[in-house]
Amino acid sequence: MDSVPLTKAYLESLSTNDLLLLADDYGIDIPEGLNRRLIIGELLELAEENERFSSHLPVLADAAMPEPEQGLPETYNETRITAMIRDPAWIFVFWDFHTIQFTNLVANPRFESFFLRVNTFSREEPSKLLDFFDIDVGTHDRKWYIHLADYRNFCRIDLYCRNTGEQDRILAASGVKGIKPGNTIGCKGTARRRNPPLLELSGLSELRNTHFRNHRQSFD
Known part of the structure; x- marks a missing residue:
């Protein structure tokens, strides 16, 4: 299946089981009970992302794991x-x-x-x-x-x-x-x-969790 372009017509021709197998091949985790239309949508989105990156990453095509930001348009x-x-x-x-x-x-x-x-x-x-x-x-x-x-x-x-x-x-x-x-x-x-019992009794554990919930951010 890897050599076949992921077009809407091709995906709609597959059985639901084949769609699930294809999603698994591409590492897409499909929630249980997700309908065919949404599975096809996830695969088409992946195909679109791959096409966008491949068109802008000619130099990095042979890299084992290129950093995505290095080749973003x-x-x-x-x-x-x-x-x-x-x-x-x-x-x-x-x-x-x-x-x-x-x-x-x-x-x-x-x-x-x-x-x-x-x-x-x-x-x-x-x-x-x-x-x-x-x-x-x-x-x-x-x-x-x-x-x-x-x-x-x-x-x-x-x-x-x-x-x-x-x-x-x-x-x-x-x-x-x-x-x-x-x-x-x-x-x-x-x-x-x-946590150690004394730490649990002190309340520091809950304070740490509260601090994380209120200030969790990302790293640029």
């Missing part, structure tokens, strides 16, 4: 955001804006900032939102590495615009991404570490 001139799993603990995100839309957004007197919203969805119930947190980004930022504290579930990254006195506006959303369960075996953090 300066602009796609469209508002979109893409997320790529780097390993079980990190996700690489890059985005762009349509030129006219970007100009209008930042020229708005109420404009404050852009930010990324990192959403976590249940692996057992993919439509159930478990948690989210926001990361403020600069107007000229176009890429970010995000640390995934909970990589056993699914995540989606949204690009937002924040204006004073207005409801936050979503501009684009990435596809839903997840780590295949087998890839997390042996990863740091898969088991909860027990």
Whole structure:
């Protein structure tokens, strides 16, 4: 199947089981019960991302694992955001804006900032939102590495615009991404570490967790 282009017509000709096998070959973790249309959508998104990168990475074509930011085009001139799993603990995100839309957004007197919203969805119930947190980004930022504290579930990254006195506006959303369960075996953090009894009684453990929830961010 690898030699056949991932076109919509080709994917629609496959059985659901073949679609699942193809997704598995490409490392896409498909939630249980996801319908054919969404599976095809995930595969088409992957094919589009691969085509975009291959057209802009002629020099790095033979590299074993090129850093994605080394070959990113300066602009796609469209508002979109893409997320790529780097390993079980990190996700690489890059985005762009349509030129006219970007100009209008930042020229708005109420404009404050852009930010990324990192959403976590249940692996057992993919439509159930478990948690989210926001990361403020600069107007000229176009890429970010995000640390995934909970990589056993699914995540989606949204690009937002924040204006004073207005409801936050979503501009684009990435596809839903997840780590295949087998890839997390042996990863740091898969088991909860027990703290010494005195530390538990002191309340420092809860304080540390609260600090993490309130200040967890990413590293550029």
